[in-house]
Amino acid sequence: MSNSSNSSNSILQQIAEELINGEEERVAELTKAAIGQAIPAKKILEEGLIAGMNVIGARFKQQEIFLPEVLLSAKAMSAGVEEIRPLLASESSVTAGKVILGTVQGDLHDIGKNLVSIMLKGAGLEIIDLGKDVSAAKFVEVAKKENASVIGMSALLTTTMPVMSEVVTLLREQGLSDKIKTVVGGAPLTREWAQEIGASAYSADAGSAVEMVKELTRN
Ligand code: B1M
Numbered sequence: 001m002s003n004s005s006n007s008s009n010s011i012l013q014q015i016a017e018e019l020i021n022g023e024e025e026r027v028a029e030l031t032k033a034a035i036g037q038a039i040p041a042k043k044i045l046e047e048g049l050i051a052g053m054n055v056i057g058a059r060f061k062q063q064e065i066f067l068p069e070v071l072l073s074a075k076a077m078s079a080g081v082e083e084i085r086p087l088l089a090s091e092s093s094v095t096a097g098k099v100i101l102g103t104v105q106g107d108l109h110d111i112g113k114n115l116v117s118i119m120l121k122g123a124g125l126e127i128i129d130l131g132k133d134v135s136a137a138k139f140v141e142v143a144k145k146e147n148a149s150v151i152g153m154s155a156l157l158t159t160t161m162p163v164m165s166e167v168v169t170l171l172r173e174q175g176l177s178d179k180i181k182t183v184v185g186g187a188p189l190t191r192e193w194a195q196e197i198g199a200s201a202y203s204a205d206a207g208s209a210v211e212m213v214k215e216l217t218r219n
Contacts, residue, residue, distance in 0.1 A: 019052030022072025089122030097217030
């Protein structure tokens with residue numbers, strides 16, 4: 001392994017470690033330093049920030065850590081994302097379309113949704129971000145009012161995933177399924193489940209969400 005890839009690996013590892021420790025300022029500093037080393041934003045995101053957050057998720061599941069620690073790491077993650085935000089946006093190419101985006105009702109997890117938002121904006125799409133805890137009725141109401149072509153929904157809890165199905169049903173009942181497409185994503189979802197509820201597309205990560213939305217807005 002070359003010296004430069006050694007040093008890029010070690011700074012990404014440090015980012016993950018400081019994120020796990022919930023050190024918001026250190027994560028921001030190290031992310032800036034990684035940008036200074038010309039490490040691509042996507043690599044910083046995946047191998048530093050998300051890698052750290054995955055460790056937190058596993059420890060939380062094993063009850064080795066609790067909500068206050070998770071929250072500190074989530075803040076550290078957001079601080080890192082803020083640093084790479086302009087780069088993530090500019091690493092994508094330009095397209096067009098209007099997307100209503102949000103985390104579904106009952107769900108307060110918005111880090112992944114915010115990443116999807118950054119990437120879609122970077123791809124030249126117009127995003128109306130409704131934030132978190134968004135009801136099915138609200139998604140559909142705003143999509144109609146704004147004449148949007150896509151509704152993008154994020155869910156991180158198995159208990160909130162059914163809200164996505166409600167949106168698909170509402171669109172079908174109102175005869176809007178052809179006009180307004182749906183993209184769903186979030187850690188507990190699977191492609192099979194998305195197909196089962198009749199969503200137009202499923203994305204496993206923010207990068208593929210851009211591809212999916214581009215595909216759907218092309219039709
Ligand atoms: Co909570 N949480 N949490 N949490 N949390 C999870 C999701 C959990 C898996 C942890 C665990 O047990 N291992 C578990 C859910 C279990 C389940 O339902 N299967 C869980 C739980 C149980 C809870 C609470 C119920 C805990 C409690 O109160 N007892 C509670 C619920 C609150 C609520 O929402 N009502 C809770 C609270 C929290 C915090 C507030 C402390 C915090 C969220 C802070 C915030 O978001 N502002 C938090 C966090 C941080 C997590 C973990 C550790 C990390 C989530 C994250 O940000 N990942 C998470 C464990 C885990 O997922 N490993 C966990 C990083 C992010 C970049 O990834 O969001 O997956 P992700 O997004 C990815 C893809 O999924 C995809 O692209 C993104 C980027 O690549 N994607 C899309 C996401 N949305 C998309 C939309 C798209 C396309 C792709 O198209 C539109």
